[in-house]
Amino acid sequence: MEALGALKQRHFKSVFDSGDDVIDATLQDIHTHTRSTKKVHSSFSSPKTILQAWGLFLGFLFVIVMITFQLHYTLPTPLTEGNDPISGQAQFSEHNVRELVRYMTRNIGYRVVGTEQELETKTYLIKELARLREEARVAFLFGAKNLPNFDMWVQVGDGSHRFDFMSKVVMKMYTNMTNIIVRLSCGAECDQNSILLNAHYDTTLGSPGAADDALGCGVMMEIIRIMSRRPAPKKNSVIFLFNGGEESLQDASHSFITAHELKDSVRAVVNLEACGTSGPEVLFQANSREMIEAYRTVPYPHGTVLANDLFATGFILSDTDFRQFVDHGNLTGLDMAVYKNSYLYHTHLDLDEFMEAGLPQHMGENALALATYLTEEANLVSLERTSSVVFFDVFGLLFVSYSWTAAIRSHLLIGGLALFTVASGASRPTVRGTFSILFSFIAALVMPNFSVVLLQALGTPMQWFSHEWLSVILFGPMALVGMFTVQYFFHDKKSSTTANELSTFSSLQLFFVFALAGASYIGLASSYVFALFTLSATIAMIFNHKKAAQELKDGSEVTRMDYSTYFVGALLPTAYFSFVCFSLLDMFIPLTGRIGVAAPVDTIVAVMSGFITFVFCPPILAFSHRFGRVFLKKMIWSLLALHLIIVLISSAVMNPYDELHPKRVFVQHMRNMTSGESVLYLAHADPGPFYEPYVTEVEAMFKTQCTFRSANSNPADWNAIYPFNQFLESYVLDTTEYIRSHTSNKTIAESKAPLTDLIQGEPKLVAENVSYDPKTGLRKLTVLCMHPNYIWTVASFDTHLASWSLGSSDPFPYSTHYVIRHVGGHVSDGWRVDLEHYASGPNDKLRIELTSMETEGFGKDTERELAGSGEIGVMRKIVKSRPLWTTLTYFSTLTSTFEL
Structure with missing residues (x-):
């Protein structure tokens, strides 16, 4: 721990040294400026004085x-050596992690469940783990004492589960x-209680x-290397789960926690995930006090209950294996993920070269510290699930954490102190001032929504997309216009300027007291933020009262705001929220690039930017009154002019997408065995420009026109990626003529029959064991699916089911639409399910639509060809002609309809 402390001290020394110098100089300027402006403030301030006051405050x-930017984004120095050069002790090495990541992404590639690459990854990981086990054995033979038991399992299983998403x-x-499983333990005495570390080695469609x-897998592999050469854990064992099916909707983690022999020994889980490629990894889900306390041992804490509460709302369209461990294993634990620069998440650019230096070191040292503490010191018995814990990093x-009971007590104390300043006269809120804050x-x-209207009128939506900071610059001025306009109209012309300042600042304090009370009443753990803002405003009011008392020797009542009070009142809120704001924007x-074409993303970002502007420095509302109503009006007009200039310049020179901030395009080449169609679907996942810059190019490429198909009217178009298909609207073009004109097979070129007639070995559904009971009106059948060389099948149908063989849940007690997704590891050529449905008679058959995904095409520029047709390559052509500002999620499918 002393070594970690020294590393951290070196890590941040330069930041604090430079920051202290700037703050000292700033405070000296504040003191000088305060003295120089006391005399002029109450009557008249020159333009120079006003600009100095605003310039110093904004500076x-x-x-x-x-300073907070540096603190937020600075990562630890990557280590290349696996052993400390001085002590010789094993240490976490980013170099070792990147070696594994590079092999998995470059040598193997897209590791989609069911493909040959999935099998290759499985083989590679088993080989690497066997190597580590052998190295530990050799170390033991050469004198290493008390090393842990190193056990390995390879679990291959079948199952089912309901997934609401x-x-x-x-x-x-x-x-x-x-699943590939490793356990390090001291033997039977510590095998009864285990901590689980989880990461998945499969990938989604279109991403390496x-x-x-792969980062999570590399981190776990490195932790295994280190811990397998240390003395065995004293208290609890540690299990490492390399799961082979998370992107297929968390199948492998479900298989482990419901069927593996070690499942009952697991007491808590630490899940390692990523939806970005840079910046610090964040703790964004935690559900027990004990596990949150364990997180206090990590060297680089980064997490807040704000993220926990936000993720619980479901607004973030993502999920992790953590859900399976909680729902099916009743576990507590921590869910940690890399999240910055998620422009590259689930794209072809999720590569090692775009993974920021220091990121593997950051995640690895945190995970190693957790594994060490949880195996050596933690009591894993009787862990209780709870969301009533406040936690945040400073x-x-x-890392700070405390119970909800402690939070309520602190809120009462902070709120009571705030009310005391009101009762004592240090704070002077008014009804008028409080409504002005609201x-x-x-x-x-x-107000930022007027910017949205302007951007859309100019035909330049989503200008902010490729630069997170641009959203605040675009929409922030209009937010300030709205805030200052309200203050202009609420400025009391009967009172002095100083009285308006004092009233507004005092009302700001009362506003946060009300917000704190409301958030505490509903039990929102994130209410600690309101406590921070209330405390900051209260300290500022006490400071202002003391400052005025020193200057008013006759003991007169405080009726003004001292200039330096604004710096006191802004320090904590601005510093903390700036730190949080970086995460919010990241x-x-x-x-917004993946929440659907119907989402009003410009409006969402405008509102978020307005919120950021308001909470960034709340005392600025009071400061706006400092130089009178006339100057406030001039500021409003100046901000309007600034806003117009920013919007016009941005619209002229900025593009929403570029190579490292690409637009997500979905491409599907579908052969419909029922209709005989061979069509190409093009879709996008955000409301930014699509048809004119991209679809028109594809139309020219295939020399045919697209037709538009909405998601609502054609819900089955993208069944292969259900339920994400609900966000996609499509442009569809017929590829039949292109295939006929490019094939070397004369029969195909000259035939008028549907091209699908030539497809061989297509997936099929058959019904077995069919029976009908006229007394109950129930029809039973076994549905057997055969899909040799195809993966990721989706069966959808409408009926009233009475029962089925999927033991994970019961069917609905009414007629509805069912979607059954199946995925199999390499190689799975079929599945079966027993159904019992209400029918009008023995011939009242089920109409089932089956969509099956081609095995080829993942990380390669190939797709399955028609028999004897030569190199047609519809998808190959799409992939090779991809514009740099786009990224493709692409696949080929077959779809058929069966009456069973």
């Missing part, structure tokens, strides 16, 4: 932002699903998955 805020119900089936989740330097907050959220701006 102070800028310094805070720069994106407001849809999906029934999942899986076969031949693989360096950060998601600028990445230390309406300023509303205006900050509403998380939400890239997310």
Whole structure:
């Protein structure tokens, strides 16, 4: 721990040295400026004095932002050596992690469940783990004492589970699903209680998955190397799960926690994930006090209950294996993920070269510290699930956590202190001032939407997408216009300027007291933020009272705001929220590129930017009154002019997408065995430009026109990626003529029959053991699916089911639409399910649509060809002609309809 402390001290020394110098100089300027402006403030301030006052205050805020920026984004120095050169002890090496990541992404590639690459990855990981086990054995033979037992399992299983996601119900089936498991333990005495570390080695469609989740696998592999050469854990064993099916909707983790022999010994889980490629890894889900306390031992803490509460809302369209461990294993634990720069998440750019230096070191040292503490010191018995814990990091330097009971007590104390300042006269809120704060907050959220209207009128939506900071610059001025306009109208012309200042600042304090009370009443753990803002405003009011008392020797009542009070009142909120704001922008701006074409993303980002503007420095509302109503009006007009200039310049020179901030395009080449169609589907996942710059190019490429198909009217078009298909609207073009004109097979070129007639070995559904009971009206059948050389089948149908063989849940007690997704590890050529449905007679058959995904095409520029047709390559042509500002999720499918 002393070594970690020294590393951290070196890590941040330069930041604090430079920051202290700037703050000292700033405070000296504040002191000098305060003395020089006391006489002029009450009557008249010259333009020079006004500019000095605003310049110094804004400069102070800028310094805070720069310091918090450095603290937020600085990562530890990557280590290349596996052993400390001085002590010889094993240490976490980023170099070793990257070696594994590079092999998995470059040598193997896209590791989609069911493909040959999945099998190759499984073989590679088993080989690497066997090597580590052999190295530990050799170390033992050469004198290493008390090394842990090193046990390995390879689990291959079948199963099913219900998966509710994106407001849809999906029934999942899986076969031949693989997990690779390692346990390090001291023997039977510590095998009764285990901590589980989990990462997945499969990838989604269209991505090599360096950060998601080869990074997690590499981190676990390195921890195994280190811990297998240390003395055995004293208290609890540690299990490492390399799961082979997370992207297929969490099948492998479900298989482990419901069927593996070690499942009952697991007491808690630490899940390692990624939805980005840079910046610090964040703790974004935690569900027990004990595990949150364990996180206090990590060297680089970064996490807040704000993320926990936000993720629980479901607004973030993502999920992790953590869900399976909680739902099916009743486990507590920690869910940690890399999240910055998620523009590359689930794209072809999720590569090692785009993974920031220091990121594997950051995640690895944190995970190693957790594994060490949880095996050596933690009591894993009787862990209790709870969401009533407040936790947050302080600028990445230390981690704070406390119970909800302690939170309530602190809130009462802070709120009581605030009310005391009101009762003592140090704070002087008014009804008028309190309503001005409320309406300023509303205006900050509403006014940026006028910017949205302007951007859309100019035909340049989503200008902010490729630069997170641009959203605040685009929409922030209009938020300030709204806030200051409210203050202009609420400025009391009957009172002095100083009285308006004092009233507004005092009302700001009362506003946060009300917010704190409301958030505490509903039990929101994130209410600690309101406590921070209330405490900061209260300290500022006490400071102002003391400052005025020193200057008013006759003991007169405080009726003004001292200039330095604004610096006191802004320091904590601006510093803390700047730190949080970086995370907020990093998380939400890239997310808008994958939440659907119908989402009003410009409005969402405008409202978020308005919120950021308001909470960034709340005392600025009071400061706006400092130089009178006339100057406030001039500021409003100046901000309007600035906003117009920014919008016009941005619209002229900025593009929403570029190579490292690409637009997500979905491409599907579908052969419909029922209709005989061979068509290409093009879709996108955000409302930004699509048809004109991209679809028109594809039309020219294939020399045919597209037709538009909405998601609502054609819900089965993208069944292969259900339930994400609900966000996709499509442009569809017929590829039949292109195939006929490019094939070397004369029969295909000259035939008028549907091209699908030539497809061989297509997936099929057959019904077996069919029976009908006229007394109950129930029809039974076994549905057997055969899909040789195809993967990821989806069966959808409408009926009233009475029962089925999927033991994970019961069917609905009414007629509805069912979607059953099946995925199998390499090789799975079929599945079966028993159904019992209400029918009008023995011939009242089920109409089932089956969609099957081609095995080829993942990480390669190939797709299955028609028999004897030569090199047609519809998908190959699409992939090779991809514009740099796009990224493709692409696959080929067959779809058929069966009456069973």
